[in-house]
Amino acid sequence: MKLATFSYPGPQGRESRVGVPDEQGLIDITNAAAELLRIRKGGTRARDVAAAVVPPDMIEFIATGSMALDLAAEAVEAVRTGRIGPWSSDDARVVWPADQVRLEAPLRPRSMREFGVYTEHLEHLGIKVPEAWYKLPLYFKGNPESVIGPDQTIRWPAFTTTLDFELEIGAVIGKPALNLSPDEAMDAVFGYTIFNDVSARDIQRAEQTYQVGPAKGKDFCNVLGPVIVTRDELGDGDLAVIVRVNGREWTRSTTGGMYHPWPRLVSHASWEESLVPGDLLTAGTVAGCCAAEYFLDQGRSPEDGLLAPGDVVEFEVEGIGLLRNAVGDRPDELSLDYGVPLST
Structure with missing residues (x-):
């Protein structure tokens, strides 16, 4: 898997995320994982669970080990096959166009x-x-x-x-x-x-x-x-x-x-x-x-x-x-x- 850190303008300045490069741009793997869990299990804590298993910080992601890699890989595949769209059901961005983010x-x-x-x-x-x-x-x-x-x-x-x-x-x-x-x-x-x-x-x-x-x-x-x-x-x-x-x-x-x-x-x-x-x-x-x-x-x-x-x-x-x-x-x-x- 290829993993990048990207940033985008947020209300408190630039915010950083972990993403996977894709033909569509960059897949935010934390948001993609949250949407995948929501589709599979429902409930209201999918975003919290995804942030713990697939953290948006690269070093935390690396430290989480195979759990992070496995869930991220499944989420990326769901995006690439169309099961998950560019926006999640709770209006979080899943796929970022390359011209709207900066690679760090x-x-x-x-x-x-x-x-x-x-x-x-x-x-x-x-x-x-x-x-x-x-x-x-x-x-x-x-x-x-x-x-x-x-x-x-x-x-x-x-x-x-x-x-x-x-x-x-x-x-x-x-x-x-x-x-x-x-x-x-x-x-x-x-x-x-x-x-x-x-x-x-x-x-x-x-x-x-x-x-x-x-x-x-x-x-x-x-x-x-x-x-x-x-x-x-x-x-x-x-x-x-x-x-x-x-x-x-x-x-x-x-x-x-x-x-x-x-x-x-x-x-x-x-x-x-x-x-x-x-x-x-x-x-x-x-x-x-x-x-x-x-x-x-x-x-x-x-x-x-x-x-x-x-x-x-x-x-x-x-x-x-x-x-x-x-x-x-x-x-x-x-x-x-x-x-x-x-x-x-």
């Missing part, structure tokens, strides 16, 4: 662990891979507060001149987990989404000379979307990916080639550290899928600049969809003076 990031993750497991990507950028990288799937913690969704503007922070994108796949945790073995790990994964790990390359390079993960170089903007696809629909195999900038194809690649596979990543993240529904694990940049690699192939140094204001970045991933965002304007002041150059 499918979830605001509870936490973000960002791995990097593509050897080819690191070597292409001239990064010396430490010995520990081959033994342990290393990661840093990201900033959930910086997450934006499809078609929202990528903010250009004041401290960088070299703004980059990175196409990654994110796994969303679906249930509490602790100290999982690799054989157990994938049962904790709810589904997958696309992740654009927007990067300030100059300050990132400076930060990582201290042998820590990036902070300011990554924390200002992360993009998720357009949907989460459940494992039962997408599977765990390799996916074809395409990167376009301003409508022109830059890269065509695949998510294959992970040195540490997903079971190892999930297992490692759970060692002596609880995972909870809504946590996000990302696998790192798919080989060839960042501007720095593209320009290196063109014989141009990344230090000469990467993205420009107004650039439109598109990630298309097999089975998940298209994630599109435009780059915002540069601030008037592009430097924060720390007294030392940040490009070394």
